Amino acid sequence: MRAMAYSETGDSSVLHVVDRELPEPGADEVRVRVVVSGVNPTDWKARAGARAGAPTPYPEVVPNQDGAGVVDAVGSGVTGLAPGDRVWVFLAAHGRPTGTAQEFAVVPAQRVVRLPDAASFDIGASLGVPAMTAHRALTVADGGPARLGPGALEGRTVLVAGGAGAVGHAAIQLARWSGARVVTTVSSPAKAALATAAGAHHVVDYTTGDTATAIRAVAPDGVDHVVEVSPARNAALNASVIANHGTVSVYATDGGAEMTLDVRRHFSLNVRYQFLLLYTVGDAALAAAAEDITRALGDGALGVGEEAGLPLTRFPLERTAAAHDAVEAGTVGKVLVDVSPEITG
Structure with missing residues (x-):
């Protein structure tokens, strides 16, 4: 062979x-x-x-x-x-x-x-690395569900950083399938079109205007959960838009391996930062992700191709x-x- x-x-x-x-x-x-x-x-x-x-x-x-x-x-x-x-x-x-x-x-x-x-x-x-990473990122929130499925994220607002990336794409689809209101950030109109095709309710181009103001316009009470690809670059933005008891799930270090946080701001909002690496999350988390992702596949929620973003x-x-x-x-x-x-x- x-x-x-x-x-x-x-x-x-x-x-x-x-x-x-x-x-x-x-x-x-x-x-x-x-x-x-x-x-x-x-x-x-x-x-x-x-x-x-x-x-x-x-x-x-x-x-x-x-x-x-x-x-x-x-x-x-x-x-x-x-x-x-x-x-x-x-x-x-x-x-x-x-x-x-x-x-x-x-x-x-x-x-x-x-x-x-x-x-x-x-x-x-x-699927694999992107979808399972997205699943883990969406199931570690303070008070959030440990499993995904229709209604699991009902009433929650999820912010996906980099919605045109493979993990961001999967996060949009899984969050939308689970009932969340999904906001995402992108860097161009072309990527905005892809994120919209993936199922995001609101897309913000962070290269134009005030990103925090744009996110607060659609989520005035803040976002409950951030799926974060660039924690160093987006630390200040996340602090500006996170809701009380919000969670920031970090799965990559794009933009730098070190970040600075406003401790008092995060204290006052009871914010959780959750870091995750797929290779060390454990077999139970992987098995749960595989089951939920397969269920989403059965529901037709995880499309690929340009038409699916x-x-x-x-x-x-x-x-x-x-x-x-x-x-x-x-x-x-x-x-x-x-x-x-x-x-x-």
Whole structure:
């Protein structure tokens, strides 16, 4: 089978095509014929490493955490999954040498989730890191729900920073599906159109006018929950618009790794800052996210493509390096790698 792999860290040129024997699933593992692989910033960052040429965690690494395809074989002890099942895969390469940039991937069964028939492989490959991060960000609020679903966020106002990004897109969709009023910030009219297509009720272009005033105009009592991609850059804005007992969920450090907070302001409003990293949230949180996301898929709440606010940019497997470069360059939307042809009938 074909796979993309690297044996040393560095720029995308370290990726090369390799031929491998078909891997066999072990106990509690599933072999998936990958149809589409999703690329995230974490994938190119892991490949780049702390410095070019640094040792890799394994002699050879196949990148990409997310994907979608069809179960090809199951190992002993696996229940609820069988050959022929359409599935989406998350964190395929976490703690393991191989991800989804290959024709067949062996993945722990707990990271393989049934994909509803109505959901495309493109949607399945676009979930994983972005959607599960968004789910976690929306379920850590002070007094908020631990699970998402219709009505779970009813009466709450959610502010999504960077609504045109992959996590922001998923957060808008999941919050809207759960009944929240969704406000988002973007940096251009084109991104505003995408955020609106994703389902945001109110979109604010932070490059024009007073952003805090614009948000307060639609949320005069403040926002209950912020899904934050850039805590350092947005600290003052969040302090200006957060409601009493509001929560700021931080999932990235865009704009700097250090921030300054007005302690007295946050004291007076009982504000919670919750930091989150998908790789260390624990199996229970991941399982809850997988269940809720699959339910949202069944309800048709998680679309992809330009019409759903998440443009798709595609590359064939042998051009996985170009796919990594596209994500690193900040391509708007989701970057996908077509690995194997979809089998129908």
